[in-house]
Each structure stands twice: as structure tokens, then as C-alpha cells.
Amino acid sequence: MTDVAQAAPRARGWSGILLALAAFLLVPAIPVAGALLPVTDGYLLLLPAFAVCTLLGWWAGGRGSLALFWVALAAYTMTQGRGAWGSYDVLLRAWAIILAGAFGVLALVDARRPLFARALSATGMALVAALGITTILRAPTGVVESVVARQLQSRNAATVAQLRSFASSQPESYARFSRAYPDGVSPIDAAADALTVVTRAGVVAFPALLALQSLAALALAWALYHRIGRARIGPPLGSLRDFRFNDQLVWGLIVGLTVLLLPTVAPGRAVAFRMLRTFGINLIVFFLSLYALRGLGVISWVLPKRTLGMLVAIGVLLALVPTTTGIALPGLLSLVTGAGLLGLADTWFDWRRLARPLP
Numbered sequence: 001m002t003d004v005a006q007a008a009p010r011a012r013g014w015s016g017i018l019l020a021l022a023a024f025l026l027v028p029a030i031p032v033a034g035a036l037l038p039v040t041d042g043y044l045l046l047l048p049a050f051a052v053c054t055l056l057g058w059w060a061g062g063r064g065s066l067a068l069f070w071v072a073l074a075a076y077t078m079t080q081g082r083g084a085w086g087s088y089d090v091l092l093r094a095w096a097i098i099l100a101g102a103f104g105v106l107a108l109v110d111a112r113r114p115l116f117a118r119a120l121s122a123t124g125m126a127l128v129a130a131l132g133i134t135t136i137l138r139a140p141t142g143v144v145e146s147v148v149a150r151q152l153q154s155r156n157a158a159t160v161a162q163l164r165s166f167a168s169s170q171p172e173s174y175a176r177f178s179r180a181y182p183d184g185v186s187p188i189d190a191a192a193d194a195l196t197v198v199t200r201a202g203v204v205a206f207p208a209l210l211a212l213q214s215l216a217a218l219a220l221a222w223a224l225y226h227r228i229g230r231a232r233i234g235p236p237l238g239s240l241r242d243f244r245f246n247d248q249l250v251w252g253l254i255v256g257l258t259v260l261l262l263p264t265v266a267p268g269r270a271v272a273f274r275m276l277r278t279f280g281i282n283l284i285v286f287f288l289s290l291y292a293l294r295g296l297g298v299i300s301w302v303l304p305k306r307t308l309g310m311l312v313a314i315g316v317l318l319a320l321v322p323t324t325t326g327i328a329l330p331g332l333l334s335l336v337t338g339a340g341l342l343g344l345a346d347t348w349f350d351w352r353r354l355a356r357p358l359p
Contacts, residue, residue, distance in 0.1 A: 021224070024042045024046070025043065028041075028042060031156075031159040031191075032198060036152075036198045038092075038206055039092060040155070045217035047077050047078070049096075049099070049103060049218050050074070051070040051071045051074035051075075052100045052103055052107075053221050053229075054066050054069075054070045054229065055067045056104060056233040057225060057229040057230075057231040059108070060233055066228070078093050088147050088150070088151040095126060095214075098125075098126045098130065099217075099218070102125040102129070103119065106118050111234050112235070115218075116215075116219075116243075116245055118234070119219060119222075120245075123211050123214050123218075126214070144206075148203055149199070152199040152202055152203060153199060156192065156195040156196065156199060159195060160191065160192045163191060205285045206282075207286075208281075208283070208286035209285070211286055219237060222237055223237045240293075241300040242297065242352075243293060243294055243297040244294055244297070245294070247347045249287060250287075252283050255280075256279075256284040260280040260281070260284070288336070288340040289336070289340070290343075291339075291341075292340040292343060293343070294343030295338070295344075296308065296339050297352075298352060299339065299342070301351070312335075
């Protein structure tokens, strides 16, 4: 414990963090996002991470009552409704606990380490631990994939059932809505087909998407704690315009692309290499998303922060509305890819350094 940690002021500014929190908790509840994202109840990832932050704050000289309250709340939430748990619920809660524990251990080992590096290492440790547990338990190959597929399909079935219920209870409104579709095309069937396509992508990219949601949960927990607690537990969360990371992470993207190209380079072993296809896709999805975030940081040097936020928010919302998903989703993917390429180029060109005015 240090006097500096005890006397550190709280981080200021609630508007941005509250908007990010609302997006993290509410967006996955939208049907299209629920058909893709691993975690729809974001608080299951957020609460354990925040509880660990309060424990670290207590260790650094903060209030013990704050840590006690949030640890108790996290423990209660993680054990609530055990009678209705399925295989997916067990997997999710186990992941959240391992992730928060790894994050706390890394914070104790090196309190000066930047948040992103710490969160990335914690996510990697949680993934290794999950693979180790799966190996020790001798789980059959593909069992996790089948559990994930059933979970996403059950969400889609619930969404389609709600749409059918709406059609039967509000026939006039549904008839007006159906006129926007070509003759013979049912809006419900079209929505079900779109959700199925999204779910297939979600099953393949499940590890990468879970890792990305985990990074977001750790960053939110970190930022929220430094607005509530007085004891500093590490460097504060930086702004998007300054977001960057170790340039060696480019190798993750290179390895992913190499794995996907191997069947083309060596056709004789295409069958064996095809088994690595999922691994390569997950590497590309994960690291391209990180570089897209870095690219948005570069763009924020050119566009006002509010303008950039509005453009991204509009694209995401249009992609999440079933009637506009088919049009907006390709555009959103193009935006992510373009931002990812811009962020990747930032590895060599350092656009923000070039944008700074000369002395």
C-alpha cells in the first residue's frame, strides 16, 4: 500500500463510460447480436472483473467495505439459478471466474503494466486454462462447438417464436410490415434464415468473439472502478485516439492468414490443413478487430470524437435491425476491415506521429 495510491483522485467523466456500459449490456440482447455473440448477459463477465478490481483497490489501500460488497454481489450473481443451468451456463461462468482471477494475479505481479497488455495476457491465460481443463476432463472433440451451436440456435428459435406471436396478435401491423418484402417471401422466414447465417459465423468464431467481449468487460471494469474507488490499481484507461499496442501482435494476423492459405499452397495436404481453418479464422477475427480499434483511433485524429461515434453507432444499429441487416452488415464489415487495414498500416507508418504539427 502506498500513500500515492491512497490519495489518488477518482477518474472523471461519466458520459462516455456509461454509453459504453449501456452498449456492452444492451446490444447483445438484440436478436441479431444474440445470434452471433457468445455472451448476451454481459454482467456475468463484468461483475467478477469489477469485484477483482475492488479487491486490488483494497490491497492498495482502498475501502474494504467496497470490496466486500462487490465480491459478495459477484458471488451471489454467479451462483444464482443453479437449478436451471445448462452446459453453456457452466462454461460461461467458469470462463468469467478464470478470466477475473487471471486478471487479478497479473495486476498483483506488475501494477505498472498498461491495461491492454494486462487484459490481453489475462484472456490468453484463461484460454490456456480452459483448454487444459478440457484436456484433463477428456471432453470429446467438438463438444464445446456443439454446446455453443445449441445455445445460439435456441436464441434464434426464441426470436422466431416472438415474431410469430407478434404476427398472430397484431395481424394488421404484420401485414403492413410484410408489404416491404417481395411476393411469396415471409418476413419471419427471411429473419430466420438471416439469423441462421449469423449463427454459423458465430459458432466458427466463438473463441475470438468471446475473447473480444472479455477484453471489453475488463476495460469497462477497470474504468468503472477508477471512477468509484480512490486507490489506484494501475495506469488509467487511455482515450481511443491514443490506443495502440505492441507491433509484434501483427504476427497473430500473419499466422491466421498463413493457416488459411496453406490448403492453396500445398494442395496435397489440403485435408489436413483444413482442420486448422477454424484456428486461422479466429486469429484473423480477433487481431483484425484489435487493429480495427487501432484504426478507429487513427481516424479519431481526423474526425471529431462525436462524429466518429455517431457513424459507428448508426452502422451497428442498422446491422442489428433484421430488416436492414442484409444491407448494413456488409457495410459494417467493410468499415471494420478498412479500419483494420488502417490500423495495420499504422504499425509501420505511425499516422498519428505524422499528423502532429512540427515544432
